[in-house]
Amino acid sequence: MKSLGSIRRDFAPWNDPDAKPYIAFENVTKRFGDFTAVNNLSLSIYEREFFALLGASGCGKSTLLRMLAGFEEPTAGRILLDGQDLRGIPPYRRPVNMMFQSYALFPHMTVEANIAFGLKQDGMPKPEVDARVAEMLKLVKLEQFTKRKPHQLSGGQRQRVALARSVAKRPKVLLLDEPLGALDKKLREETQFELMDLQQSLGLTFVVVTHDQEEAMTMADRIAILDRGEVMQVATPAEVYEAPASRFVAGFVGNVNMFEGTVAAREANTARITGASGAEIVVENAGEAAAGNAVAFAIRPEKIKVSSRKPEGAANAMEGEVFDLAYLGDMTVYHVKLTDGQVVKASALNSARVTEDPLTWNDRAWISFRPDAGVVLTR
Amino acid sequence: MNATWSRFNITSIVLGFAFLYLPIVLLVIFSFNESKLVTVWGGFSTRWYGELFRNQGLMDAAWVTIRVGLISATVATVLGTLAALALTRYTRFRGRVLFSGMVFAPLVMPEVITGLSLLLLFVAIGLDRGFLTVILAHITFSMCFVAVVVQSRLMTFDRSLEEAAMDLGAPPVKTFFQITLPVIMPAVVSGWMLAFTLSIDDLVISSFTSGPGATTLPMKIYSQVRLGVTPEINAACTLMIAVVALGVIAASLVNKRREVQRLRDEQAAQRG
Amino acid sequence: MAETAVSSPSAVAAAQPASASGSLLNAITSRLVIMVPYLWLLFFFLIPFIIVFKISLSQTAIAMPPYVPVLGVGEGISGFLAQLRELGIDNYVWLTEDPLYFNAYVSSVVIAAISTFLALLVGFPVAYGMARAPASIRPTLLMLVILPFWTSFLIRVYAWIGILKPEGLLNQVLLATGIIDQPLVIMNTHAAIFIGIVYSYLPFMILPLYSTLEKMDFSLIEAAQDLGCTPTGAFWKVTFPLALPGVVAGCMLVFIPAVGEFVIPDLLGGSQTLMIGKTLWNEFFANRDWPVSSAVAVILLLLLVVPIMIFQSAQARAQEQGR
Numbered sequence: 001m002k003s004l005g006s007i008r009r010d011f012a013p014w015n016d017p018d019a020k021p022y023i024a025f026e027n028v029t030k031r032f033g034d035f036t037a038v039n040n041l042s043l044s045i046y047e048r049e050f051f052a053l054l055g056a057s058g059c060g061k062s063t064l065l066r067m068l069a070g071f072e073e074p075t076a077g078r079i080l081l082d083g084q085d086l087r088g089i090p091p092y093r094r095p096v097n098m099m100f101q102s103y104a105l106f107p108h109m110t111v112e113a114n115i116a117f118g119l120k121q122d123g124m125p126k127p128e129v130d131a132r133v134a135e136m137l138k139l140v141k142l143e144q145f146t147k148r149k150p151h152q153l154s155g156g157q158r159q160r161v162a163l164a165r166s167v168a169k170r171p172k173v174l175l176l177d178e179p180l181g182a183l184d185k186k187l188r189e190e191t192q193f194e195l196m197d198l199q200q201s202l203g204l205t206f207v208v209v210t211h212d213q214e215e216a217m218t219m220a221d222r223i224a225i226l227d228r229g230e231v232m233q234v235a236t237p238a239e240v241y242e243a244p245a246s247r248f249v250a251g252f253v254g255n256v257n258m259f260e261g262t263v264a265a266r267e268a269n270t271a272r273i274t275g276a277s278g279a280e281i282v283v284e285n286a287g288e289a290a291a292g293n294a295v296a297f298a299i300r301p302e303k304i305k306v307s308s309r310k311p312e313g314a315a316n317a318m319e320g321e322v323f324d325l326a327y328l329g330d331m332t333v334y335h336v337k338l339t340d341g342q343v344v345k346a347s348a349l350n351s352a353r354v355t356e357d358p359l360t361w362n363d364r365a366w367i368s369f370r371p372d373a374g375v376v377l378t379r
Numbered sequence: 380m381n382a383t384w385s386r387f388n389i390t391s392i393v394l395g396f397a398f399l400y401l402p403i404v405l406l407v408i409f410s411f412n413e414s415k416l417v418t419v420w421g422g423f424s425t426r427w428y429g430e431l432f433r434n435q436g437l438m439d440a441a442w443v444t445i446r447v448g449l450i451s452a453t454v455a456t457v458l459g460t461l462a463a464l465a466l467t468r469y470t471r472f473r474g475r476v477l478f479s480g481m482v483f484a485p486l487v488m489p490e491v492i493t494g495l496s497l498l499l500l501f502v503a504i505g506l507d508r509g510f511l512t513v514i515l516a517h518i519t520f521s522m523c524f525v526a527v528v529v530q531s532r533l534m535t536f537d538r539s540l541e542e543a544a545m546d547l548g549a550p551p552v553k554t555f556f557q558i559t560l561p562v563i564m565p566a567v568v569s570g571w572m573l574a575f576t577l578s579i580d581d582l583v584i585s586s587f588t589s590g591p592g593a594t595t596l597p598m599k600i601y602s603q604v605r606l607g608v609t610p611e612i613n614a615a616c617t618l619m620i621a622v623v624a625l626g627v628i629a630a631s632l633v634n635k636r637r638e639v640q641r642l643r644d645e646q647a648a649q650r651g
Numbered sequence: 652m653a654e655t656a657v658s659s660p661s662a663v664a665a666a667q668p669a670s671a672s673g674s675l676l677n678a679i680t681s682r683l684v685i686m687v688p689y690l691w692l693l694f695f696f697l698i699p700f701i702i703v704f705k706i707s708l709s710q711t712a713i714a715m716p717p718y719v720p721v722l723g724v725g726e727g728i729s730g731f732l733a734q735l736r737e738l739g740i741d742n743y744v745w746l747t748e749d750p751l752y753f754n755a756y757v758s759s760v761v762i763a764a765i766s767t768f769l770a771l772l773v774g775f776p777v778a779y780g781m782a783r784a785p786a787s788i789r790p791t792l793l794m795l796v797i798l799p800f801w802t803s804f805l806i807r808v809y810a811w812i813g814i815l816k817p818e819g820l821l822n823q824v825l826l827a828t829g830i831i832d833q834p835l836v837i838m839n840t841h842a843a844i845f846i847g848i849v850y851s852y853l854p855f856m857i858l859p860l861y862s863t864l865e866k867m868d869f870s871l872i873e874a875a876q877d878l879g880c881t882p883t884g885a886f887w888k889v890t891f892p893l894a895l896p897g898v899v900a901g902c903m904l905v906f907i908p909a910v911g912e913f914v915i916p917d918l919l920g921g922s923q924t925l926m927i928g929k930t931l932w933n934e935f936f937a938n939r940d941w942p943v944s945s946a947v948a949v950i951l952l953l954l955l956v957v958p959i960m961i962f963q964s965a966q967a968r969a970q971e972q973g974r
Binding site for chain 2: 680681683684685687688689691692693694695696697698699700702703706773774776777779780781783784790792794795796797798799801802803804805806807809810811812813814820850853854857903904907908910911912913914917918928931932935936941944945948951952955958959962963966967
């Protein structure tokens with residue numbers, strides 16, 4: 001059987017019908033006046049999962065996080081944590097901790113005092129507090145910065161203090177609001193892996209809010225894609241990319257070419273789709289699409305091959321001309337204008353230093369792809 | 380940058396500041412005048428300062444003023460901070476419009492009106508005019524200034540600090556005292572200082588609301604000034620200016636040093 | 652995203668028993684935060700105005716307090732009604748009959764308006780110069796503007812007496828340098844009041860102007876000039892409209908208190924100058940006519956309602972923008 005490979009293939013409680021969700025949003029709605037931030041949303045997150053809420057700003061992802069933390073109460077529906085209804089429990093009594101986008105480090109306290117703050121609230125004896133703080137400082141490699149105040153730290157160091165402070169209490173769930181948003185690109189990439197390691201070693205459930213798809217793809221076990229307060233798809237990064245559930249998801253994550261058309265014929269797993277201009281596409285994994293359905297065929301640029309001559313024996317091939325191209329070093333992106341006027345993006349890996357017979361602007365070109373290279377979208 | 384700071388700009392600043400400071404400087408200079416004729420220079424002397432300290436009436440008034448200032452500034456700071464919190468944190472409650480009106484109106488209200496209305500209140504409720512009524516009056520108008528100062532700080536306050544504290548297990552009241560108050564403290568302190576200066580400067584409202592035994596320094600100075608300029612009053616004014624100026628300069632130096640330290644720290648943090 | 656953190660009291664009130672004690676405390680504290688300053692201001696700010704209004708309708712009497720008590724609750728409903736009949740607008744009629752009061756109001760408004768305009772003329776260049784000063788010295792300049800504000804108002808007005816009086820320092824200098832040969836009479840004239848008001852309230856004009864001008868992007872002026880505007884044109888078409896909120900705030904902050912000013916006309920304006928604050932003071936302290944001085948205060952307040960509303964709404968708008 002073919003697989004859309006998951007990196008932690010042994011960890012997939014969402015496929016286990018007996019697994020109990022650790023966090024459950026049940027028909028949750030949240031309105032602010034006339035504005036509906038979250039609309040009748042249901043979602044399950046499992047223990048020890050690294051779960052990402054991905055969406056553009058205004059999609060309701062932060063509201064979900066804030067409801068979990070207790071800063072907002074749902075207008076309708078309920079949120080369960082480990083089987084317990086969270087309604088009415090104030091933030092300071094919830095066994096979840098949050099890492100804030102702004103870090104929210106207390107400016108008048110040292111690094112040490114910041115990390116110890118939550119522990120002291122629980123009335124933990126001082127020797128234990130000290131031991132835990134030391135452990136946390138070691139974990140985030142900030143042992144020499146104990147006595148510094150937040151303004152005496154660099155951005156990356158502040159981020160690590162915020163992280164240490166939020167995990168110091170060993171919360172059942174750690175909520176991270178755009179945890180890497182304030183870091184520069186290089187630091188962000190390093191920190192992504194640190195966060196994943198930390199999650200593994202502490203064995204915590206992480207719920208991270210982000211608008212950066214790359215970040216979500218890198219770190220998360222599963223991603224929920226949100227739009228206007230509703231869940232568009234919940235799936236592993238590979239599934240989200242290779243088998244998007246809708247046009248929205250396909251378009252939101254990564255680059256995609258979309259061919260609109262109607263299913264002309266359907267047999268077993270194969271379907272023929274006819275576009276408006278009469279071009280025909282043969283698809284192998286047609287999913288639920290039935291004959292007569294209006295569908296979109298979505299295919300990623302890297303799965304389309306560009307050549308100067310018509311490829312032999314290709315299931316799908318279309319003619320056009322090179323309309324635009326961008327050389328990016330590792331690959332080249334072609335924009336091919338088909339005869340019906342649609343522009344198709346195709347990217348080719350530059351696996352050799354020298355290309356024979358290079359295509360350039362206004363050249364005639366053929367694009368081709370395999371019948372299983374894309375997906376049929378009914379929504 | 381300096382190119383855009385033209386000669387016109389520099390001239391207007393110099394003239395503006397000369398206008399602001401010259402009268403005060405002259406007053407200070409002439410407080411050291413030997414001559415009793417205030418505006419004729421008769422040589423340097425500190426004799427008027429000596430006279431001043433022997434003037435029991437002025438000394439008593441100064442003591443009253445300081446006590447009124449300390450008490451009213453402290454109460455006004457508490458009330459003003461609460462008012463600022465109410466205005467920034469509770470965007471909707473019954474009578475909020477009236478409330479914010481009552482906070483901002485005293486800032487521009489002519490003092491004669493405030494003074495008269497408070498006096499009539501004290502008479503109506505049968506409260507004898509004196510030390511207490513002056514304090515109540517001063518609290519009322521200066522709390523509004525405190526509220527404005529603290530409110531402007533609260534508006535830029537990062538609410539996620541409080542959320543973080545609650546998230547880590549601190550209940551709201553504890554959060555306020557451990558996080559909010561320490562962070563807004565500089566604004567609260569400047570609110571207090573403002574309330575204190577307003578109180579020790581006030582003439583009109585004090586005149587309406589004070590009674591026997593509660594004559595404040597400005598009232599005393601006013602009654603003497605009406606009779607003419609005297610070197611002794613120059614000396615008293617100079618002392619008051621000196622106290623305020625020293626306080627303000629010291630505060631701003633401390634601030635500046637903290638700021639420089641902070642910048643240095645931040646640069647160090649970026650490097651290391 | 653709904654960024655507004657609405658930790659609303661209603662959400663707290665809806666809490667379940669598990670946290671009842673905590674949220675009850677929250678409800679009480681949030682109530683206290685609002686109620687304490689609210690009640691204080693109601694009692695010491697709003698109710699006094701109502702009393703002023705009430706007394707302005709009552710009769711003068713030679714007593715202590717020197718007015719016929721009105722609307723007491725001691726004598727029951729019939730007493731209350733009897734008193735209601737006693738109320739009258741006599742004091743207001745009196746104010747309109749005696750031209751002294753009318754003239755005082757008019758001259759207060761005129762003096763305040765002229766002074767406000769002069770303060771704007773003096774304050775704008777200073778604020779503009781400060782806003783364009785190198786960023787490093789701006790805090791110092793700002794402190795220098797605020798510093799006089801911390802020194803006593805009375806002292807600052809008093810300082811001018813020594814300068815402006817006929818044998819004062821200004822005349823000494825002018826005579827010595829030969830610019831004039833007769834001492835100028837400034838003291839006890841309107842000119843002295845203008846100087847006093849402009850001087851005392853200048854920081855109130857400069858600060859709001861500076862804070863709007865400082866936020867202004869000066870490349871806008873360059874853009875205007877690049878597009879063919881003369882420097883003067885750029886000032887009137889770009890700088891001034893953008894500074895307008897500061898101009899309004901500054902003018903209101905000077906005009907409103909200046910209308911009711913007492914100390915300046917009393918010390919610098921001499922006995923000839925009519926200003927309503929002084930009239931009120933005299934009615935109260937010299938004539939001991941509390942009802943009439945209350946009526947004077949009520950009219951003064953009515954006069955200032957419009958400017959105060961302008962100031963309030965400007966303040967509220969600034970507050971909303973700051974959010």
